[in-house]
């Protein structure tokens with residue numbers, strides 16, 4: 001009796017799809033799929049390192065797209081970006097359904113796995129929208145609009161398009177501090193970048209060795225606007241917190257704690 | 261740019277503009293062609309005020325100097341307040357700098373009538389024109405149509421603005437006479453008519469000539485103040501239904517009157533804002549636009565005002581018990597949408613999910629229906645359903661017992677007000 005196989009991959013979507021490919025090709029009894037960094041717990045299972053192969057990944061994508069709509073495929077991808085513990089196995093089961101169930105539908109919301117994938121992708125989608133709303137750029141000395149974020153899920157790949165098309169005539173950087181990865185748009189194209197922040201200087205918008213001298217002025221104007229636009233007789237903090245949960249306040253110029 | 265000076269103006273002119281609650285920036289598709297920005301159909305709320313309103317636009321008055329004296333308005337001539345005026349370029353700079361930092365989706369510009377309606381409107385158009393032509397700005401622009409402005413100016417405004425709106429302010433003609441004696445009802449109607457006609461002309465030309473310029477892409481909207489003149493909910497919603505139909509409004513906004521003056525014609529300063537009523541009006545509006553209700557089903561001679569303690573769909577269902585219970589696994593989409601506690605998203609999920617299996621309560625709860633409300637109106641693939649023969653009043657009691665409405669506190673305090 002075997003205890004099945006545990007797959008390790010590099011954490012990328014292509015890597016994950018390569019796992020799927022290998023699982024099907026070698027008819028593996030998969031017991032777990034983990035990123036390389038996760039320590040192994042099940043000592044009985046066979047560990048197998050899967051190296052990312054974009055051709056294999058592409059073949060899985062083509063296979064999936066024959067079976068499900070673009071929308072459903074997008075859901076699957078979004079659910080993957082959640083990075084939730086165990087999401088890989090859940091997706092593996094989901095993909096099994098796609099390929100093996102005669103009349104599979106991603107709208108079969110009575111099925112627990114289908115519903116779970118749908119709900120997870122919704123969560124990621126909500127985080128994507130929040131980031132599109134809550135990113136606050138600060139203008140640097142060298143004319144780059146710079147923002148940092150720490151999203152719950154890995155949304156950089158899916159907010160890229162929105163910012164590229166909206167801010168196509170200015171250079172910008174959106175940096176995910178949690179995952180130490182950023183997007184840099186240089187007026188032509190967007191690429192991924194890594195920084196080594198040596199100090200916390202980038203957090204202080206009045207630091208004139210980094211930021212434009214007018215930056216702090218506009219931030220003050222925005223705060224002024226935000227305060228003037230509030231209607232005291234309608235104050236409703238419960239609703240307010242529902243819309244802007246406290247953990248997002250750190251992004252918001254109008255909510256930040258620095259004074260004057 | 262002198263930040264101190266602008267800051268002071270911003271303080272005065274944002275404060276004066278905030279009572280206009282129309283902050284929608286959705287419904288427009290303006291692609292970015294080499295310039296800055298786009299407006300992608302779904303308005304983004306970049307922040308929320310502490311009263312829970314979405315902040316998506318820089319919403320300011322160009323000036324709060326006004327030659328009129330409307331009783332319900334903070335900007336009225338006789339009010340002793342600080343006055344200020346932005347220069348055209350200042351508004352342009354503010355908009356651009358806020359937009360580039362991802363603070364806003366665009367600009368919502370209104371104004372006191374500092375001179376003739378035409379001079380005022382012309383100044384608003386100048387701002388929009390500069391943003392579009394000089395700054396290449398593709399974000400969202402909403403201009404207030406100044407009552408009494410000429411058709412030509414309204415035509416031009418629509419070339420640069422995504423949305424144009426006139427405030428009806430007071431839902432009934434008699435109310436308007438009482439509170440804004442120098443304003444005529446026709447003055448409000450005329451710009452609406454001009455915008456509607458222009459939109460239609462551009463749309464029909466568009467079919468023939470591809471390069472017709474875009475005109476007020478997101479259409480027009482209007483706002484009504486409720487609770488200032490003792491009008492009924494029926495008055496308000498019948499006017500709204502009329503504007504939706506006659507002027508092809510995209511949205512009607514309902515704004516609970518916030519006392520800004522001690523005037524014997526109006527609720528006194530410090531009276532609470534009728535937030536709950538406002539909320540019920542929006543729910544009704546929603547039922548009209550998306551759920552296929554006719555306004556006469558919800559408000560009529562017997563029911564002139566909406567219930568405050570329960571939502572309008574539930575009120576309607578309790579008055580029409582003969583239609584229920586519905587079988588979730590069979591009922592038509594339009595009827596499903598009429599079940600209290602089942603929103604459009606759930607309707608969609610139910611329709612899809614029931615193709616694969618018969619749904620029971622567990623499925624329905626997971627899908628996200630409001631079980632506490634819906635259970636009295638539906639049956640599903642399960643033997644446990646409401647078997648008692650309950651009267652509408654009993655059902656209402658049971659539902660209220662089991663809910664903790666976010667408005668409960670407001671509700672009881674407003675009830676007290678009404679009974680005193």
Ligand code: SF4
Nearest residue numbers: 326328330333336372
């Ligand atoms: S004309 Fe407009 S700004 Fe002037 S007082 Fe009347 S409502 Fe207020």
